[in-house]
Amino acid sequence: MAIELGRSPIAAPRRHVSAWSRVYGLGSVYAKTLRDSRLAFLIMAGLLGGIMLVAGAAIGTAYATATSRADLVNLATTAAGSMPGVTGKAVNVGTLGGYVTWKYGPLFVIAAALWSILALSGTLATEASKGSLEFVAVAPFGKRRLALEKLAAHLTVLTAVLAILALASWVAGAVFGSVPGDAVPPQAAIGYALWVGLIALASGSVAFALSPSLGRAGAAGIAGFILFAGYLLNNLQVTEPALTGPAYLSWFYWTAGHLPLAGEYDWVSLVPVAVVAVVLFVVGLEAFVRRDIGASSSIRTPRLPRAILGLHGPIGRAFGERFSISLAWGIGLGFFGFGIAAISRSLADSFHTMSPASVKIFHDIFPLFDISTAGGFLQVVFVQLGFIVVGFAAATLVSGWASDETSGRLEMLLATPLARASWAVSGGLGVYLAIVLMTIVFAAGVGIGALMAGSDAVTPMAGSVTLGLYAAAVAGVGIAIGGLFRTSIAAEMAAVAVTVTFLIDMIAPPLRLPDWVHQLALTAHFGQPMVGIWDASGVVACLVIAFGGLALGGWGMRRRDVAR
């Protein structure tokens, strides 16, 4: 056959791509990434903006007079003075913005940073592992532009979320402010949002830089560790001078003087955080451009013993699949519990030097137990946060259970003599065993910390069981929804249950909502378990929800089609 040289084959006719679809839609990598981030935007904007408004409403309503604000300042400064490593600096806590910063400040920044870590560790690595990145990477533009567009899309969504946060801060001050100084000026709202955004970006940039080499899990794990370690170091260095050196490396330490909602500004401190983020983004871009696509060198973890793999049946298999992640949650929580329990000693010591009036304040606020014990300290400082953390841990375990169906593995499992209901129930029991493991490891951390503080270890260790029970109840909600409807929403619904419970528990008392509203929060029914004061109704409710959810999940699976 004769071939005519010098002519290119006829190319397919090009369709015009509209300017809008290049910005949002399917017209570019940037537009597609933005489109894929819709749900994340709604969740984060709703969470950060919503909590800001709710917190503002709660403070403005519950402490509406100058006298009540004086009491609040008294409480906060006393607590901050006695627990400097835990509660952070109390600056202008008599104002709405100052109190929000002191009480809820870490919540906003850690939530935003975790989101950034998850998004930036996965934006390239997840697509690479699925294989879809190879399709995009052979498009007629370079890998650098591909990564830049994905990064730009995350920055856009983050900016939009921060704008909502700033707006909510301003609105909270304007609408709910009840005493002079409650108003949040635009400069403060923007300054606070900027700080949250830069800390989030710096944390996310670590994940972005590492993900081409380590893959998503390794990169997210290291970035998450740096985030929490930096936060804890910055807090703990106040009482433990030996930690001041490592704390210098924490961006929380660098920006400790920037508290815009409380009326303190340190704009210059934000510069090094921005520089770190930019440098790490460049490193990540170059790493992605130079490495083979999908060729990550995952962090080697030791093989699990065969006995833990659970090859003999579905319960053991479900537990074996969840073993590593539950152990990781347990260790993380255990370290946290250990630190809080151990640091209770500093409070006990400070009680000896505190004025009788200050001691009386504590006794008046916590009349049922001694806050200077490890259990008492954990009850006050840790339990509320602990419920949120174990709740989200349970949601991740439910996600693993659900992955049997969402990944398509369930078809092969159900083609064996394993009934649908048996799969749901045995998989759920595997999740509960994983929660037991997590709780045991966490309780061990608490116990060791309590012993180091010279305190009673048994009571707070026993109290740790309530966190496990709460996690099991959350998992029960997820399993029930997964079985009844579809497993692809099970983990999300479990996470929603945790968030709603937290919000009800947080806002119902200060807003003086009807008691039945507060009673809807499961976390309102545990008593003070870390000091040995148990409320049986909470325990029973958890067990009922956990095992009821399991039964409902099994029943639901029998009735519906298996998804592909």
Place this chain on the structure above:
Amino acid sequence: MVAIIETEKLTKSYGSHRGIVDVDLVVEQGEVFGFLGPNGAGKTTTIRVLLDLIRPTSGKASVFGIETTVDPVSIHRRIGYLPGEFTLYDRLTGGETLEYFGNLRGGVDTAYQASLIERFDLDPSRKFKEYSKGNKQKVGLVAALQHKPELLVLDEPTAGLDPLVQQTFFAVLREAVDEGRTVFLSSHVLSEAEKACDRVGIIRDGRLVKVDRVDALRDLAAHQVELRFTGPVPAAEFEALPGVSNVTAEDHVLRMHVTGPISPVVKAAARFDLADFVSREPSLEETFLAEYGHDAVEVANHGN
């Protein structure tokens, strides 16, 4: 013969989307039944109903005489299943995966399992996530075969397998049938079905449009007959014969399509001075295309 699979007016719809409609099907013991059709025709939906992974909207299906929605576990106990798309436990090795699936069935003959692993040339020591597409398919095949099920339900079983492993697969399949097992094999690769199946059913747009033996289906299509004569071509003699069409003459060569028995053509040709006689049997693929049109099936020849 004993019916292993039997469906009656089996219908499954997904809201407004069509799944399968009024599928009546019987698969008998010891046969390899090919379930053919283009992508999206309803092959996988039918299989998923047979395994009770999804429930019929109307009609019913029975496997081993047991209605699928009544006691699916009893059915599952006796089948081996390979889905068209699947994933397994990323962190388990191939060997551990097979051990687990064997345990779910109360244990398997480890010698047979080992022989399958060897014949499929599978390295069982590697993690599932590290396998190539073809090796993952091998794990799925061994998992479906290792407990010597009475019925094998295989959805696109050769996808991703190289030709040598495909040969091994068909040999294993034939051995299974020789032992009295039944095979229900879904495919859109006609040459594969032609090679392996005794009977085929053709599904299109959710409806079963034809079920017959492979050779009977082949007879549906016209044989392409070419007669070479030493003298002038007697075209008119052949045009009038029953089943003969598309007669063309060129020099001393006469070409025609013959549907049905070929003996009238042979007898007519014998009356002349014949130099050569060529009759080509149509492939299942040609039959299928002739019967149902080119748009009825996406044919993948895979080098055959």
